[in-house]
Amino acid sequence: MEDSLQLEVHDLEVQVLTGIYSEETHLPQPLRISLTVDMVCPKRFAPDTPLSASKNYLDLKNAATTALPPGVHFTLIEGVADHICETLFLQDARVLRVMVKIVKLAIAEADEAIGVTLVRHRR
Numbered sequence: 001m002e003d004s005l006q007l008e009v010h011d012l013e014v015q016v017l018t019g020i021y022s023e024e025t026h027l028p029q030p031l032r033i034s035l036t037v038d039m040v041c042p043k044r045f046a047p048d049t050p051l052s053a054s055k056n057y058l059d060l061k062n063a064a065t066t067a068l069p070p071g072v073h074f075t076l077i078e079g080v081a082d083h084i085c086e087t088l089f090l091q092d093a094r095v096l097r098v099m100v101k102i103v104k105l106a107i108a109e110a111d112e113a114i115g116v117t118l119v120r121h122r123r
């Protein structure tokens with residue numbers, strides 16, 4: 001079995017301009033975004049191993065929040081997910097795979113979670 005390192009951030013609530021229908025095209029709406037990022041895994045993390053040996057998990061939070069372009073309307077939430085993947089691949093060559101799960105909160109009628117999960121591998 002190969003070793004692995006996954007960085008994770010779950011359940012970020014982010015306001016994003018997205019949607020297909022006319023009633024959605026003017027106002028940002030809440031999305032719940034979760035990320036799992038597969039990294040190149042070093043041989044060992046010692047007690048004094050610095051952060052530079054891994055990736056700051058706050059980079060994942062920033063990719064799903066502040067790095068989303070303000071004022072850009074994403075027709076599909078898949079487009080939001082792809083923007084997040086591209087941000088993380090461009091930031092760090094050690095990022096091997098990104099999984100982004102997005103739930104569109106405004107369309108839930110009860111407690112259901114409706115959305116997408118996009119997985120991209122570094123090409």
Ligand SMILES: Nc1nc2c(c(=O)[nH]1)N=C([C@H](O)[C@@H](O)CO)CN2
Pocket residue numbers: 018019020021024075076077078104107116
């Ligand atoms: N695969 C997707 N399906 C749908 C999306 C989407 O972003 N990806 N969006 C919508 C509408 O915007 C809907 O959420 C509005 O009620 C429908 N299907």
